[in-house]
Amino acid sequence: MQLSVNGQSRDLELDNRTTLLDALREHLGLIGSKKGCDHGQCGACTVLLDGRRTNACLVLAVTCAGREVATIEGLAGPDGLHPVQQAFVEHDGFQCGYCTPGQIMSAVGMLEEFERGWPSAVTGEVQPAGLTAPEIRERMSGNLCRCGAYVGILAALTDVASRS
C-alpha cells in the first residue's frame, strides 16, 4: 500500500492487521511516535490524520491509504523548531520526554481545532472566549504525562496560544 507521511508518499507491504503506529515505527523507521499503551489510553502515539488528532495505535494502517499522516518528525521546518516545540523547550514541558511527541502533535491539532472554531467536548456549541487554562486542560486531557510536566505543558501552550 501507499501511505502519505509528512507529505511524502511511502510504499509499504503490510500485514493488514498492522496498526498505523507499528507501520510508522517498525516499517518506516519513524520512531518519534511512541507506544505507551497500544490501547488508546495514553496519547503517546498521537499523530494527525488528515489534520485531526488520532491515536495511531487504534488505527489500522490499511485504512490510512489516501489520507495524510503527520508525525512529529515532519513538524520542524527548515528554519528550526515549530512554535509548539520551541515552547515545550522554553517552558520545561517535559522531563523524560516519552509523552512529548504525542503531547506536541496533540497540541498542534488542538490549536488548529480551536482556530477553526471547533467546540471542545466541554464547551458544546458555545465558542469560548480564548484558550484559557481550563480550556487547554480540557482539550489536552487525553495525553498522559507521568513525569507530571503538566504545569510546563500548560505554560507552553498558553504562551503559544497568546502569540497566535
Added chain:
Amino acid sequence: MTTPTQATTPAAARTRTPIGAPGRLENDAKGGVGTSPQRPDGALKVTGEFAYSSDLWMDNMLWGVTLRSPHPFARIRAVDIAAALATPGVVAVLTAADVPGRNVFGLELSDQPVLADDVVRYQGEAVALVAADHPEIARQAAKKIRVDYQVWEPITDARAALGHPTWNRLHDHPAEDVELSRSAAAIHPKGNLVRHLKIRKGDPDEAADVVVRGEYSVGMQDQAFLGPESGLAVPDGEGGVDLYVATQWLHVDQRQICTALGLTPDQVRLTLAGVGGAFGGREDLSMHVHGCMLALHTGKPVKMVYNREESFFGHVHRHPAEMRYEHGATRDGTLVFVNCDIYFDGGAYASSTPAVVGNGGTMGIGPYVVPNVRIDAYGVYTNNPPCGAMRGFGSVQTAFAYEAQMDLLAAELGMDPIDLRVRNAMAEGSVTPHGQTIDSPAPVAELLQRLREMPLPAEPDGADIDLRSLPGGVANSTHGEGVKRGVGYAVTYKNVAFSEGFDDYSTARVQIEAHQGNPLVVVHTAAAEVGQGLVTIEQQICRTELGVENVIVHPKNTDVGSGGSTSASRQTYMTGGAVKLACEAVRDRILTLARDRTDAPLDDAALVDGNIVTPSGAVLMSIADAIGEAVIEETREHHHRPTEEIDPETGQGFAHVQYSFSAHRAVVDVDTELGLLKVVELACVQDVGKALNADAVVGQIQGGSAQGMGLAIMEEIVVKDGKIRNPSFTDYLIPTILDTPPMPIQVLEYADPHAPYGLRGVGEAPTISSGPAVAAAIRQATGLPLTRVPIRPEHITGT
C-alpha cells in the same frame, strides 16, 4: 559545533552499534550552577529524534517475549516447550535449566530466580522465554508452552504471613487466627520476615494528657513510567554481550547479570538507552538477563519490549502498608510519645524491602521531636506482586499515617494543626527517633508558616460557576450543590542517598582539550538520566568549575565506574559531587600546564570564561593556550560521609547522610453526595539547600507532587487473592492535566555544609508530603476519618 575525536577507548571491543544507541549530547546552551540552561537532550526530545530503549533496532534482530505464571503460588511440575519450539519463526525457547550461571538475582538480597525453577511465588513471575523473528510469532509460541502447575493457596496478608494477628478495625483486640505462621507457610526457606526494624527511645509508657490512636492503610502504587521496560542485547560472538537498556543503575544491573550468566564484567557491557521515566520501577532487573540469555543462545541481537499489561507485572511496585499509631501529648500540644507498628507488604521477593523498612521505620513519625518512641516496622514476604523502590520509598506510606495523627491530635486538643506541628517541629540540632542529631538546617516550622501565609485560591463564585472547576467537571454532576471545600497541610522529611552504613559513591570522568582554539569538555558518568535532567546538571557543574562553555555529555555506560543508583534523590548530590571533584582535578592539571608558560603566581587563579584569571579578574592566558595539544582527563569517585548501621535492638545510629524537607497545602473541593473530587490547588514549600538548576527543581516538585496526589485519590493496583485486577491505563488511573491543579511553589536555599554546593536532594520529598495534604483536605471537607488511601468515592459517600 563539531566535535573532536574521543580519547577514551572502550574497555572492550564493541559489537556493531544498533540504531537508536545513545549519542553524545551537545548543545549551544550556556550557564553554570545556579542558572537554568536548556537541556542538552531537549531539542532531540521535542523533535522525536531522541531514541528510547523501545526504539532500538538492528536489522537482523530477533524479538524476545516472556511467559509468566498465571498463579500467585504454585509448584511447577513440568514445562513442555516442544510445541512452542516447533513453531515456524521461533529460534529459541529457554527455561530455568538454560540459565548459564546462578539462577538468582536481587537488589539487596539475591532471592529471585531469573526464571522460576521449582516454585512460582507471584502472578507474573517469569517462567520461560521465546525468541522469534517477529514479536507476534514469539507471543503466539509462548502460549504453546505447557506448564504443569500444582496450585497452592497464596498468602496475601502481611501480618498473617508472619503469624501475627490481623487487626480488627472495629475492636481493639486480635482478630481470628488465620493459622498461618512463618514456619507453617514459609514462602522462602528462611521464613516470611524480610526485615524487622525496632526503634526504642525513652520510655514508651510515659503518661500523656491526651492520646489519639489510628489505623491506616496505603494501597499499592505503580510507577507507571510511560516508556515500558525494553532493551536490546547484542552478542559479541566471543561469549560476551552488549546490553542497551533503560535502567536506573547500570553497574548494579551488570553485577546481577554477570552472576546469572556466569560471565565477568568485561564480558557484559551496558549502555543506558533512552529512559521513558523510572520513579524507582527500573531499579530492579526486568528484561536484562532474559534478553542476554536469548542473545547468547541464538547468537543474534534480541530486542524485548513489554507491553503495558506486562509492564504492570514486569517491575516492582510501591509497598502497600498497614499501620497502627498511638500519639500522646500534653495539654499544651507537646508530643510525649509515639508508638507505632508498620507492616510493609513486600510481595514475593525482597527487592529493596530492607531499605523501605529502614526509611519507614527511622523516619516513621515525621519531622517532629518526640522524647519517647517505640517503632516496629516489618517488611514481609507474601504472594502478592513484589514491591520495591518507588519515589519516596518507605516514607510515602508512613507520612499518610503520621500526618493524619497530627491532625487527629490537633482536633482532640482543639489546636490549629499548623500550630501543633510548629510546636513539635524538628530544627537543626534536634535528635531523630533513631538518635541522630540533625546537623544542617531543618526549617520545618518555616515551611509550614510560609505555606500558611501563601494566599488561598478564590472561593467559587456562586453566581457564575464554571463546570470545569467543579468535582465531576463537564460530566455535569453538580452545579455546586453538595460541594464542600477543605484545606489540608502536611510536612515531611526524607533521607537523601543511601543510608545505614552503605558505602555510597559515584564516579565521574572529565576530559578537556583545546578544539579549534576553544576549550571543550567531555563529561562521562554512568549515572542514569531518567528525565530528571542530570545531564544538564553535569554540564552546568563543568561550566562553573572549569570556566568553559562547551560541555559534551558522553553516553552513559559501564566503561566508566559506577554512578550509583538514580534513586533516593541522590544523583545531583553524588554524581554532581563526583563531576565537581573530577573538574577540580582537571583544573589542577590545567594550572600545572599553565605554570610552564607563565611566571605569574597561579595558586589563587580561577578558570573563568575560557581564561585563567587572577583573583582580581586579570586574564593571565586562555585555557586553550595552557592546554595546547594536551588532552587532560581525570576520573574521581565521590563518596558521601560515612553513615552507620543502626543498632538492631534500639534502632539508634547515624543512619542517614542528609535530609530533605518539604511541606504541602492542598485545597480540595469535594462533592459529598457523589464522592467526586477536584484538587483546586497544591502549594509546596521545599528547602533544596541550593538550587543548581531552579527550573529543574520546580519540575521535580511539580512531578513529585502530582504522583503523591495520585496515590491519595486515584492510584492503586488492586490485588485480590494475589492477582492484579487492573493492569491497564483504563483501570489504573494516573493524574491527567485535568486532575493537576495549579502549584504555587516556594524554594528555600538553606545550605547543607556537608554537601557539594550545599545542595539537598530534591526529587522525593514532594512526593511524600503532597498526598497526606490532599487527604487532610478531604477529611476537613467531609469530616470523615478516611484512614485508607487512595480515597475512593465510596469512602466519602459511605456506599
